[in-house]
Amino acid sequence: MKFSSAGYLIKEGFKNIWNNRKMSLASIVVLVSCLIITGSASLISVNVSTLISKIGDDNELTVYLKYDLSDIDSIKIGPEIQKIKNIEQCTYYSKDEAIKEYKDTLGNIYESMQDEGNPFGNAYKIRLKDLSKYNDTVKQIKQINGVDSVSDRSDIAGKLTKLNYFVTLVGSWIVLILGIVTLFIISNTIKMTMYSRRYEISIMKSVGATNTFVRIPFIIEAMIIGLFSGLLAAGIIIAIYTPVRDAASGIVRLINTSTLTVGDIWLQTLLLMSGIGMIIGFAGGFISISKYLKKEGGEIIGW
Amino acid sequence: MIHLENVSKVYPNGTEALKNISIDIQDGEFVFIVGTSGAGKSTFLKLLMHEETATFGKIVVNGHNLMKIKKRRVPYLRRTMGIVFQDFRLIKNMNIFDNVAFAMRVIGTPEKDVKKTVYRVLELVGLKGKEKHRPGELSGGEQQRVSLARALVNNPKVIIADEPTGNIDPERSFEIMKILADINNQGTTVIVVTHEHDLVQEFGGRILRIDDGEIVEDKYLKTKYHKNTVSINNANSEINFEDDLSNGNEPSDNKNTIEEKEADA
Ligand SMILES: Nc1ncnc2c1ncn2[C@@H]1O[C@H](COP(=O)(O)OP(=O)(O)OP(=O)(O)O)[C@@H](O)[C@H]1O
Ligand SMILES: [Mg+2]
Numbered sequence: 001m002k003f004s005s006a007g008y009l010i011k012e013g014f015k016n017i018w019n020n021r022k023m024s025l026a027s028i029v030v031l032v033s034c035l036i037i038t039g040s041a042s043l044i045s046v047n048v049s050t051l052i053s054k055i056g057d058d059n060e061l062t063v064y065l066k067y068d069l070s071d072i073d074s075i076k077i078g079p080e081i082q083k084i085k086n087i088e089q090c091t092y093y094s095k096d097e098a099i100k101e102y103k104d105t106l107g108n109i110y111e112s113m114q115d116e117g118n119p120f121g122n123a124y125k126i127r128l129k130d131l132s133k134y135n136d137t138v139k140q141i142k143q144i145n146g147v148d149s150v151s152d153r154s155d156i157a158g159k160l161t162k163l164n165y166f167v168t169l170v171g172s173w174i175v176l177i178l179g180i181v182t183l184f185i186i187s188n189t190i191k192m193t194m195y196s197r198r199y200e201i202s203i204m205k206s207v208g209a210t211n212t213f214v215r216i217p218f219i220i221e222a223m224i225i226g227l228f229s230g231l232l233a234a235g236i237i238i239a240i241y242t243p244v245r246d247a248a249s250g251i252v253r254l255i256n257t258s259t260l261t262v263g264d265i266w267l268q269t270l271l272l273m274s275g276i277g278m279i280i281g282f283a284g285g286f287i288s289i290s291k292y293l294k295k296e297g298g299e300i301i302g303w
Numbered sequence: 304m305i306h307l308e309n310v311s312k313v314y315p316n317g318t319e320a321l322k323n324i325s326i327d328i329q330d331g332e333f334v335f336i337v338g339t340s341g342a343g344k345s346t347f348l349k350l351l352m353h354e355e356t357a358t359f360g361k362i363v364v365n366g367h368n369l370m371k372i373k374k375r376r377v378p379y380l381r382r383t384m385g386i387v388f389q390d391f392r393l394i395k396n397m398n399i400f401d402n403v404a405f406a407m408r409v410i411g412t413p414e415k416d417v418k419k420t421v422y423r424v425l426e427l428v429g430l431k432g433k434e435k436h437r438p439g440e441l442s443g444g445e446q447q448r449v450s451l452a453r454a455l456v457n458n459p460k461v462i463i464a465d466e467p468t469g470n471i472d473p474e475r476s477f478e479i480m481k482i483l484a485d486i487n488n489q490g491t492t493v494i495v496v497t498h499e500h501d502l503v504q505e506f507g508g509r510i511l512r513i514d515d516g517e518i519v520e521d522k523y524l525k526t527k528y529h530k531n532t533v534s535i536n537n538a539n540s541e542i543n544f545e546d547d548l549s550n551g552n553e554p555s556d557n558k559n560t561i562e563e564k565e566a567d568a
Binding site for chain 2: 005007008015016019020200202203204205206207208209210211213
């Protein structure tokens, strides 16, 4: 094939889309639906992952001081906790605050259990830099005089890590399966398109066109359809992302603060979707036309 | 040049369409192939353009040994021949101009040459002004002529036509045969399958009769349409033929060499 043909072949690819507009439209609808479903599954999985790791980051421990420790002594312990390397944040939480929060939480029920005195001791709320060093840090805190106990969250830390892993795994499988279904549907769509155009392919070959010459416009056509579908799917996802996220936040408030905003995802979504769309177009076009190119012409249409 | 040696074609379903055929067609000949329906005429043409492969024997067409030809070389074989199909084989999504131009674009002809040549050839077959029409908007006879234009446009060594006049009135048939005869007089080999006895009598040339897969007759009929006549091997004809001329082949010979080079590039 000569280079002078390039312009013609590219133009032909564009023309084909219009000439076969019904099939093009069908392909776009199928591809867009598949990309939206797969893309949404990916985004949900990524967001759940993010949510879980944010919860992990938020991990707050309570250091309970001995019940009879005076307020002054309690305050003195603060700097000592802060000296420990793995402590990110350490705030004093007096027994008065504790009882107040308790009252607020329980509301009316508390009224019925009045006058039993304040059952809480003073405490510190701390946050660790690195959750995996949990055990060491807790040991160091416990060695400080006046510390009674530290709330045990080692199991939660482990569980969150496991959950994150699980969500990633399940998410990947769902996306993989959807991806395979997508490819299947798309290859069928392309096969249908090709079948309706085998006559055309046969004619081109009987006039002396090389396989490459026949193939290039078909592949360009498929890639343009793929790119367009990718952009469309990305556009739709980006457009509905915020409303869906807001609606979900209405149910679980944490979502609002602990998941990705549209600003975080739009670029990746756009690039990935259009890239994947083009790759699917290329692969689908290449594979499905090969079947018809193998024939030498006459077998397809006969004389 | 076309050379067949003990060629048989058995279709997968067991039909023996051609039986041990040997024949040579020289460059510049004008050949009619006649015979009853199912005799094997189309099969013969399909073997030449490598749409079917022979079961036994040897076929050489324009320097390509078809028993050994590699798949990727088949397009280059086909570019040495222009084929007029009985069913036209026009691409319905392309207008008339593009259908004819396609054959030129396939071989990488620059667009400005495509334009010039296509307009000229469409005028030759009497389709001036129809360039922008789609095949579906033309009559059967007009589509036939588009198919002819596409076969002519690359100035091939050989024109092969399977019943090119099958769908048209006698007047138009005559015109198409006239074009083919003119082209033959410029040195192109022309092979025409037809059922029309009148046309064969009118235009003459070499006449091959195929019956039940065998060549049962090979004769020459001289008419006013053929300025040049060419030597015929294997001809069992009693009718006069001159074996002096092989002129007019030079341009197409050069063309073939160019394409061979391109094929190797
Ligand atoms: N693809 C095929 N598979 C099996 N048999 C075939 C095939 N093509 C042709 N035949 C058989 O081979 C024989 C010759 O067919 P061919 O098409 O060459 O005839 P023809 O001389 O062109 O006839 P017509 O004048 O009707 O076009 C016929 O018996 C036909 O049925
Ligand atoms: Mg036939």
